[in-house]
Amino acid sequence: MFKVSARTVLELGAELISSDIIAFYELIKNGFDANSQAGVDIEFDVVLTQNDYVRASRKIREAVDEDVSLEQLISSIEERFLVGASDHARHTYLSELRAATTLDELLVAMERAQEKANSITVSDRGHGMSRDDLVNNFLVIGTPSRKAGVDVALRSGEANTPFLGEKGIGRLSAMRLGDRLQVTTSRAGDRHENVLEINWKDFDRLDAFIEEIPVAPRTGVQKSDRSSSGTRIRVSDLSGNWTAEKVIQMCNEEFGRLTDPFVNARRRPRVAVVWNGTRLDIPAMPRTLTDAAHARVVGSYRVVDGQPLLTTTVEVLDLGFEHPPVADSLTQELADLQSTLIGKGDEVSDAALLTVGDFSFEIHWFNRRRLSRVDSVGDGRAIRDQQDQWSGILMFRDGFRVFPYGEEEDDWLELDRRALRRSGYSLNKTQFVGRVNISRTKNPQLVDQTNREGLRETPEQRVLLEIVRYSIQDRLGIEMRAVERAHKSAKIDLSEAKNRVEELRTSARVAVGQLRTVTPKEGRQAVIQVEQTLLELDEFARAAHARIAEVEKESRQMVEMAGVGLMVEVVAHELARATQNSLRALERLRGAELPEKVASHLSTLRVEMISISKRVRVLDPMSVSGRQRREVFSLDALVRETMDAHESQFARHSVRVELDLDAAVRIRAVKGMIVQILENLISNSIYWMDMRSERESRHRPLIKIAVESNPPTLTFEDNGRGVSAVNRDKIFQPFFSLKDTKRRRGLGLFIARDAAEYNGGSLELSEVKNSETGRHHRFVLTLPGGDR
Known part of the structure; x- marks a missing residue:
């Protein structure tokens, strides 16, 4: 026991x-x-503050060597009594003091009075x-x-x-x-x-x-x-x-946040604070503050009939330049939430999307640079002061505060850390006034830590954090940047992508250098193949970078710049992956004496290099010489060549491909752009089919491509997660993505549609729904014929 x-x-x-306010809260x-x-x-x-008690005690000790009477000392202490202290407390304090007959007794009496009164x-x-x-x-x-x-x-x-x-x-x-x-x-x-x-x-x-x-x-x-x-x-x-100033400050900064300040003051739980007989004001957040926000996102998360639904509405009202107000609502279902919040191979289980329960939030964004420039008087200053007072994203359970969320030093959504890594509008915690509402019965797995330092770390807690973070960083942030692009001069910044390409190319060169040192004589030819592939990539990348420099001059060409940059990064990544895999295979040859084993590993190397060579050759039409040149070519041949280049990738992901190609279909277009469309569709398909395979053991990934004439039409369909009806048009918007944070770019389909339109065609998501998922899986690319 x-x-x-x-x-x-x-x-x-x-x-x-951990603090006085939490003690009061309990x-x-x-x-x-x-x-x-x-x-x-x-x-x-x-009656007497702690600081005055310390000063008075020091004065009593000093009086031992001075000619000061007890009565004088008691009178000097009484002069420090605070106004408004109750008669009972004052009487208690004085009674203790007046019972003392010596200075030593007065010190003891004063300590006792301080404790009692x-x-x-x-x-x-x-x-x-x-x-x-x-x-x-x-x-x-x-x-x-x-x-x-x-x-x-x-x-x-x-x-x-x-x-x-x-x-x-x-x-x-x-x-x-x-x-x-x-x-x-x-x-x-x-x-x-x-x-x-x-x-x-x-x-x-x-x-x-x-x-x-x-x-x-x-x-x-x-x-x-x-x-x-x-x-x-x-x-x-x-x-x-304890002083009046300290308690007033607590009322303004702490007690006002103990219960939900967004609620009408009459409906809030009543908490009254009285200092020495005087009731102090506990401020309520004025509705004019949130009405003056420059942008906001409001959301609700519900579990309906065993299925989670996240609905978010973003409003962009005033970004500091002339633009119309923009409002956009989005509802995300289970399949979208699994990808957006959990992704592939994540530690959080899908079950947490259900067990987290219902909750809601409203988060208002203020451009603090604009607020700092407002007039020093009038409504502008009032809004600025109110935003300072109420800044932070608070959490409330059943109307009562969950600590420490929203405290000045608390960055529970990691907004400050993430804001430092991205350009554009500042989305740090001081820019926001907001709340998240949870409840004990609807969110039983969201439980406080015993020390009141936030929620316990559970899968449900992580889902809550990710939803709120996603709603701010992606839903609100992307919509704000979209408004800026549409109504203010802006550029697509590919500096990060270019840096990444250079890193991958360097990594590939290092890998080739190491291959030289570990490859037996029998494998020297394979190393030469690797070097040749790397040289091809270098030429391709330099050409792409040169093209980027050219297209930066015109807004029409900014889209091309983004497309070239993304595709260069894909190719560079594939090259680095293949050479590093090959290096690991050859490392295992150290000390090996059996020719059969050497041949086996060299075979693996050659397969990897052949795959990369195909990718580079297929993408070659996107180079400077071929990028803008329209030509007449066979659409079915281009499809076969593109799919062959992905043979190794399809094998890794167990993807079966069914082609139904009409050999008579010829089109007139920029071949590189059509390749780009196919590449983006394939990339998306692989991701969404992987998502489904991870969750359904019987799922067998399948891509179907059909080419028909009159007019030339390519139909691309997979059996992945599909797209919900509400997102049919949104998926083509720039930077809109439902992938997880590691893979979320949101440019692929935007660029693909733009490429289709540039060639006089169109790219749409078909209205046809898959009978099994109830979602849309079929893309339709329509192109002009070769007789134009």
């Missing part, structure tokens, strides 16, 4: 409570858990506690009573939780505020009040066990009204230096 030391109580309190929640319809009152009754009282008019309740619940650390009530609510599917707290240790928060606790409580019908007093210092004995510390309730005074009920928690021997 475990034995618990008395100091464990102090350790629990120290671990649980005590306030207890009041509402007691079903207090009148809310909770917090009353400060401070100054207090913080948290009271409610809830159902209160009987003596049995005090013994069996309040004095039982980790009591299961509230947890049992919450569990019943969860099992029965109730909309609201019966309790905000359930761990049974929140009562220890009082020790953060002071060392002495007095609980006065009663239920309706009780004749007397029930009183419990605790001195937390008693638990600081190193050799004592918890059962050795005597703590027991007693019967208090008789009640004047037996029908009354409620609880008063009085904390004395205060720990902090």
Whole structure:
């Protein structure tokens, strides 16, 4: 059997409570858990501040060598008494002081007065506690009573939780505020009040066990009204230096955020703070603040009939230049959410998309540079000051704050870190005013850590973070950049892609150099093939970069620049992958003596190099010499050549290809652009078919391509996850992507459609739905004939 030391109580309190506001938060929640319809009152009754007490004590010690009387010292202390302290508290303080007959006694008396007279009282008019309740619940650390009530609510599917707290240790928060606790409580019908007093210092004995510390309730005074009920928690021997300025600041910055400030003030749970008899204002967030936002994203996540749905609405209202207001709504279903939030091979299971439960959020963005330039008076300044006061993205459970989300030093969505890595509009945490709403019954897996330092790390917690982060960084951020591109001069920045290409080319050169040192004589010819392939890629990449420099001059050619950049990166990546795989294969040849083993590994190397050679040859029409030249060619031959180049990739992903090609179809177009369209369709198909294969063991990836005449038409269809009806047009928008963060670019289909239109054709997602998935899988590319 475990034995618990008395100091464990102090350790629990120290671990649980990291700040004064969390201590108040725990005590306030207890009041509402007691079903207090009148809310909770917090009353400060401070006669002398801690700092003045220290100064007065120093003055008393110095008076030993001076000719100062006790009366003079007591009078000087009384002169420092705070205005508004209660008569009872003042009388208590003075009585202690006047009982002293020497300076030493005065020091002791002053310490005793400081402990007794100054207090913080948290009271409610809830159902209160009987003596049995005090013994069996309040004095039982980790009591299961509230947890049992919450569990019943969860099992029965109730909309609201019966309790905000359930761990049974929140009562220890009082020790953060002071060392002495007095609980006065009663239920309706009780004749007397029930009183419990605790001195937390008693638990600081190193050799004592918890059962050795005597703590027991007693019967208090008789009640004047037996029908009354409620609880008063009085904390004395205060720990902090409490002043009016400090409490006012807490009201403005802390108490105003304890309950949801977005809710109408009349509907918010009532919390009243009184400083020495004067009630202080707890500010409510004005609706004019969120109405003045420059952009926002509002979202709801729901599980309907066992299927998750994320609906987000983005509004871009004022980016600082002339543009019409833009609003865009998007609903994402299970297949989209699996990819966007989890991706391929991620640690989070798909089940978390269901078990996370329903929640909602609204996040308002402000351009702080614009706010800093507004007039120093009037409405502009008011909005700026309000945004400073309420900045941050807060989280509320059943209307009450979840700490520390939204604190100034807390970057729970990693917005600041991510903002440093991207260009464009600043999306750091100080730009936002927002909230995320969860509940205990709808989100049972989103549970606070015991120390109130955020939610426990669970798959559901990660899904919540990813949804909110995605809604800000991708939904809101991309829409803002789209408005900027449409209505303000902008350029597509490919510097990062070019740097990445150069890194991959360097990596490939290093790999070839190492191949020389480990390859036996029998494999020298394969190394020469690798070098030749690398030279071809270098020529191709240099030509592509030269083309990028040319097309930067015109907006029409910016699209081409992006397409060339992306394709160069794909080729460079494939070359680096193949050479590095080959290097690993040849490394295994060190010390090998069997010619058969050498031949086997060299065979692997040759297959890899042949694959890369095909890719480079297929993409050669995109070079400077062929990029813009329209020519008449056979569409079926181009399709076969392109698909052959992916033979190795299809084999790795177990993809079966069915071709139905009309050999009589000839078109007049820029061959490189048609290749680019096919490449983007293939790339997307591989991703979405992989997504489905990971989740469905019986899935067999399949790509179907048909070419028909009159007019020349290419139909591309796969059996991957498909596209939902609401996203049929969105997938062609620049930077819109439903892939996971590692693969999310959102340019492929935008460039493919643009290439089709440039050649006088069109690229659409067919209205036909797949009978198995209920989603769209078929792309239709229409092109002009070869007789034009």
